[in-house]
Amino acid sequence: QKEVEQNSGPLSVPEGAIASLNCTYSDRVSQSFFWYRQYSGKSPELIMSIYSNGDKEDGRFTAQLNKASQYVSLLIRDSQPSDSATYLCAVNYGSGNTGKLIFGQGTTLQVKP
Amino acid sequence: ETGVTQTPRHLVMGMTNKKSLKCEQHLGHNAMYWYKQSAKKPLELMFVYNFKEQTENNSVPSRFSPECPNSSHLFLHLHTLQPEDSALYLCASSQEVGLAGDLSYEQYFGPGTRLTVT
Numbered sequence: 001q002k003e004v005e006q007n008s009g010p011l012s013v014p015e016g017a018i019a020s021l022n023c024t025y026s027d028r029v030s031q032s033f034f035w036y037r038q039y040s041g042k043s044p045e046l047i048m049s050i051y052s053n054g055d056k057e058d059g060r061f062t063a064q065l066n067k068a069s070q071y072v073s074l075l076i077r078d079s080q081p082s083d084s085a086t087y088l089c090a091v092n093y094g095s096g097n098t099g100k101l102i103f104g105q106g107t108t109l110q111v112k113p
Numbered sequence: 114e115t116g117v118t119q120t121p122r123h124l125v126m127g128m129t130n131k132k133s134l135k136c137e138q139h140l141g142h143n144a145m146y147w148y149k150q151s152a153k154k155p156l157e158l159m160f161v162y163n164f165k166e167q168t169e170n171n172s173v174p175s176r177f178s179p180e181c182p183n184s185s186h187l188f189l190h191l192h193t194l195q196p197e198d199s200a201l202y203l204c205a206s207s208q209e210v211g212l213a214g215d216l217s218y219e220q221y222f223g224p225g226t227r228l229t230v231t
Binding site: 004034036043090097 | 144169171207220224225
């Protein structure tokens with residue numbers, strides 16, 4: 001059974017702080033990893049993708065990937081109340097471009113003013 | 114949201130009804146997907162279509178019947194559903210799947226159809 005694990009939270013951080021969201025996955029051959037943001041009552045919105053070990057930065061967001069540890073994380077710097085949402089980790093199932101994403105349960109982030 | 118549209122946005126149906134969900138993508142993609150999102154469960158992949166051909170059926174009951182007439186349109190036909198099928202049904206699209214060495218096939222979601230089965 002291929003799995004993606006996330007702490008459901010809620011993760012509560014003060015405005016301006018760094019929020020750290022973590023995800024582990026079980027499929028060792030997975031090569032593509034994605035973070036989606038989902039506001040309550042809305043559909044998931046892609047915010048980051050990462051394919052290689054290391055860090056990838058996009059504005060206030062940094063994705064980190066460690067394939068050896070089967071671990072992917074998302075850092076949100078200078079957190080804003082508008083960042084309050086559920087963050088979904090998604091992992092490609094299988095080697096290469098299969099189109100089959102396995103999603104985690106999601107971590108709810110609350111940014112308090 | 115305008116890249117992938119879904120209709121209807123809300124649907125209430127009885128267990129004996131037949132209805133269809135529609136998805137359209139305007140992104141020039143060739144792969145389309147149906148997902149189910151139930152309360153307190155992870156997003157579940159249901160079907161994958163690549164260039165109109167179904168490449169994945171994730172053990173979905175036959176009361177859900179997908180149809181992909183072209184790369185821009187995807188339907189999900191529903192019949193004799195159960196109350197536990199009530200969920201948010203999401204459509205997504207991406208570049209084609211299966212390209213050797215290509216990992217960057219980001220999926221973009223539509224707004225979803227909130228389905229309630231009574």
